Amino acid sequence: MSITLRDYFPETDEKTVIDFHLELMKEHFRLWAEINGEPYNKEQSDQALVDRAEADSYAKELREKYSKKSCRMWVLVDAPEEVPVGFLYVEIRPNWHTGKLSGVINEIYIDPNYQGRRLSSQLIKEGEAWFREEGISRREVFCTSNNLAAVKLYASFGYKVADYRMTKWDGTE
Template identity: 30%
Template sequence: MPVPSLRELRGEDAPTIQSWLHTYLAEHLAWWQQVYGAPPESDLSELVQRNWQELMEAGSPRQWVRVIGEAKPQGIVLAETRQDRYMGFEVGVLSWIYVEPGARGQGVAAALMTGANEWMAAQGVRGKEVFVTAQNVAAVRLYQRHGYQICDHRMLGR
């Protein structure tokens, strides 16, 4: 089964993408809450709305958001560029990627990663980075398959 091509984010994608954002953010907040031993002070619904707005507004020359799936989204990716504060050169940042659970294992994540990496290369970045929660083993494996390697550990404490 061929993987659909990447397309721009559309307003009618809101119900699907906002549902994904809710799942994604709730999962991450739970991981961080476990480590910090305290509930988040952020409102999940407000976080979902703010992240949706940011996705809809992404489109400057330094941001790239794409969806895969024509009739209904199967996945989404957001990539950005920024100047690394220590290295001094432009790096590509894989900011967010999500694949619909029913579409996993069908090449959707690979297509999103390939698209983001190609966009970053076209921007002339000298490096790429992604921040990933250690418990998200599937994501770590995906990034490693696409040439990313672990070099830091973000550690949280109380």
């Protein structure tokens, strides 16, 4: 098994990357329920993605961002069959608070069957190398606080907590 990284191609990768995104969103729904002390309901989460038309919305975002100079996307593939097993989507944009350009990790995904092999580190290194090539020294990533593996990973690359979003659920709807 040989894992390689290549550029994202909308014609061949869009459906798979959308599936990756939906899986990532389902995991985030589970994490958000956990952090809020709410029961997690998989069927409800799946339906929320349908109701929001999340797949179509993300497809539109990918198409809009793909050709922009300020954005890069890569797919991690298991060669020689070129089976996609991961995805990285990064962007350079002004920081909301400072207005200074920042390299943002918008999305990183590794197929669960391939996790634990330091592939996320490979993707982050690729994204950070691109940020450096573009002259961007500031970096950002948004991470759910109870996604401990991701928090630890980003911290190992020098990321630190910059702010907190606090939530509360009183147990009623």
